[in-house]
Amino acid sequence: MKNPMRIGIAGAGAIACGTAALLHRNKHIPTLWSPSGTSTTVFETTPLLAHGVIETEFTPDIANSAQELAEGCDALILALPATGHKSVMDALVPHIREGQHIIISSHASFGAVYLTQALMARGVSAPVTAWGTTIVSGRRLEGNKVRVNTIRNRVDLCTVPEAASDDGLDLCQLLFGDRFKPRDGLLAILLSNLNPQNHLGIALCNITRMERGEDWSQGLNVTPKVGRLLEQLDLERLAIAKALNLDVKTIFEHFHQSFHVPIGTISEMNQQMHTHGYGGLGPTTADSRYVTEDVPYGLQVTAALGRLVDRPAALHEAGIRLFSAMYGREFAQENEFLHALDMESYSLCDLQHASRTGVLHRPSTPET
Numbered sequence: 001m002k003n004p005m006r007i008g009i010a011g012a013g014a015i016a017c018g019t020a021a022l023l024h025r026n027k028h029i030p031t032l033w034s035p036s037g038t039s040t041t042v043f044e045t046t047p048l049l050a051h052g053v054i055e056t057e058f059t060p061d062i063a064n065s066a067q068e069l070a071e072g073c074d075a076l077i078l079a080l081p082a083t084g085h086k087s088v089m090d091a092l093v094p095h096i097r098e099g100q101h102i103i104i105s106s107h108a109s110f111g112a113v114y115l116t117q118a119l120m121a122r123g124v125s126a127p128v129t130a131w132g133t134t135i136v137s138g139r140r141l142e143g144n145k146v147r148v149n150t151i152r153n154r155v156d157l158c159t160v161p162e163a164a165s166d167d168g169l170d171l172c173q174l175l176f177g178d179r180f181k182p183r184d185g186l187l188a189i190l191l192s193n194l195n196p197q198n199h200l201g202i203a204l205c206n207i208t209r210m211e212r213g214e215d216w217s218q219g220l221n222v223t224p225k226v227g228r229l230l231e232q233l234d235l236e237r238l239a240i241a242k243a244l245n246l247d248v249k250t251i252f253e254h255f256h257q258s259f260h261v262p263i264g265t266i267s268e269m270n271q272q273m274h275t276h277g278y279g280g281l282g283p284t285t286a287d288s289r290y291v292t293e294d295v296p297y298g299l300q301v302t303a304a305l306g307r308l309v310d311r312p313a314a315l316h317e318a319g320i321r322l323f324s325a326m327y328g329r330e331f332a333q334e335n336e337f338l339h340a341l342d343m344e345s346y347s348l349c350d351l352q353h354a355s356r357t358g359v360l361h362r363p364s365t366p367e368t
Helices: 014-025 066-072 082-095 111-122 162-176 186-190 195-205 207-212 224-243 251-259 266-276 294-308 314-327 336-340 348-357
Strands: 006-010 029-033 048-052 056-058 061-063 075-078 101-104 128-131 136-140 145-151 155-160 180-182
Touching: 006 014, 006 066, 014 029, 014 048, 014 056, 014 136, 014 145, 014 162, 029 066, 061 066, 066 082, 075 082, 082 111, 082 294, 082 336, 101 111, 101 162, 111 128, 111 155, 111 336, 111 348, 128 162, 128 186, 155 162, 155 186, 155 348, 162 180, 186 294, 186 348, 195 207, 195 224, 195 294, 195 314, 224 251, 224 266, 224 294, 224 314, 251 266, 294 314, 294 336
Parallel strands: 006 029, 006 075, 029 061, 048 145, 075 101, 101 128, 155 180
Antiparallel strands: 048 056, 128 155, 136 145
């Protein structure tokens, strides 16, 4: 293989550590940066121990700042909850080099557009590759341990600007192997991330387990009625994608490709995952990314696209309102990218252009 690459990972949770373990297994050199400054201190004295589908032990390099991460690495991966994407991008932007590749794992809202716009303001051009989901799933355990539940067989991706698509695919394959499916622009990636819709059904139907801090199997508790809700949510997403003439995977393909189970009903597939030991554990707190991240950064975007193409996502909209009522928060107002980019002032054509170029032109002011 080519010389190993030094890859900077912004984040130090389950996905960041699992991604670092996969990079290490693939003979690359991961560097972790914890934006909070606390989650990587354990690795100063003990190695990272990965268990599950990846069994490895190594000492990751640690960056102490966004500047150190960007300047010391060949390419960057953002691997942290969407609620932290904007602040991390703001910290990295002053230090990203011309042509330095950035991967967003997984992409949320219009983060790739925000990052491209911020770099353009510096006069820097750097390709941004957006993944529709993470390369691994897992859980950060106590201390220096991470459990990697699965390595996905297929991850949807696109790169902005579109002209850098081949470079984006080549980089991802070099780092992680032949497991990527190019999609037609950022709107396709937004509609290829099934976590928000799936987590809506799972969290809504198991909220008391989350509040009580119970240990519970997620796969086991996708019972037939919960599975049917997920299937109906998926139909709303697919209708929006069809109206935009975009090809996206179905929920059945998602579970089949991500968790290696035969296609059946969504409940049946989740029961298979549970039986094989990779159904995952559900959240043990109501303060979970299943709600606090996926409602504003996932459901809200799908609902907004549905309104633009006259394919109302009634169940998505209801989910936003139900969670807002339960949590006493206006989740529809918590998406930092939509506010920073003033997305409501743009037309569908503007968004389609931005999804391929990363460039969002200011809407023209009507003549008076």
